[in-house]
Amino acid sequence: MFDSDIIHNSENRRRRYVNDIILLAACLLAAGIILLIIRCAQDTGGYIEIRIETGEARISDNTSGEEGLSVLTGSCIYPLNVEREVIIEQDNAVNILRISDGHADMREADCPDRICVHSKPISKIGESIICLPHGIIVTVIDAPTYSVNDADENDAVTW
Numbered sequence: 303m304f305d306s307d308i309i310h311n312s313e314n315r316r317r318r319y320v321n322d323i324i325l326l327a328a329c330l331l332a333a334g335i336i337l338l339i340i341r342c343a344q345d346t347g348g349y350i351e352i353r354i355e356t357g358e359a360r361i362s363d364n365t366s367g368e369e370g371l372s373v374l375t376g377s378c379i380y381p382l383n384v385e386r387e388v389i390i391e392q393d394n395a396v397n398i399l400r401i402s403d404g405h406a407d408m409r410e411a412d413c414p415d416r417i418c419v420h421s422k423p424i425s426k427i428g429e430s431i432i433c434l435p436h437g438i439i440v441t442v443i444d445a446p447t448y449s450v451n452d453a454d455e456n457d458a459v460t461w
């Protein structure tokens with residue numbers, strides 16, 4: 303009777319030890335998955351900012367219904383989750399930026415080097431497509447740095 307109690311107790315202890323290890327492993331796995339989800343969510347940007355560094359540009363798109371916004375060395379911000387084509391027109395210069403599936407991609411440009419067109423689509427915060435000849439910088443950002451109300455006459459925000 304005494305012997306079997308000892309065996310029973312040590313069996314219980316071993317089972318509890320195994321359970322603890324399984325619980326710990328499950329916690330670590332859950333923590334790992336949560337960290338991975340947070341990391342993915344952080345890296346993927348919510349908006350793109352189109353900056354015009356030189357001269358005046360007309361920026362229009364096929365979803366807002368607006369006839370084009372005049373921008374003087376300002377910037378436009380678009381959400382990445384709305385599909386659209388953004389047309390950036392300057393004197394004798396046109397760039398067409400496509401936003402789809404959370405990515406922004408320069409589809410067409412009449413710049414001489416066409417480096418922007420050959421750039422890979424961007425989707426992560428900090429990634430950018432630069433059209434040097436046309437002075438255009440497209441960057442993925444986390445959130446708009448200013449609201450529509452804050453925008454002065456040189457800036458335009460389009461949703």
Ligand SMILES: [Zn+2]
Pocket residue numbers: 411413415416417418419432433434435436
């Ligand atoms: Zn270009």
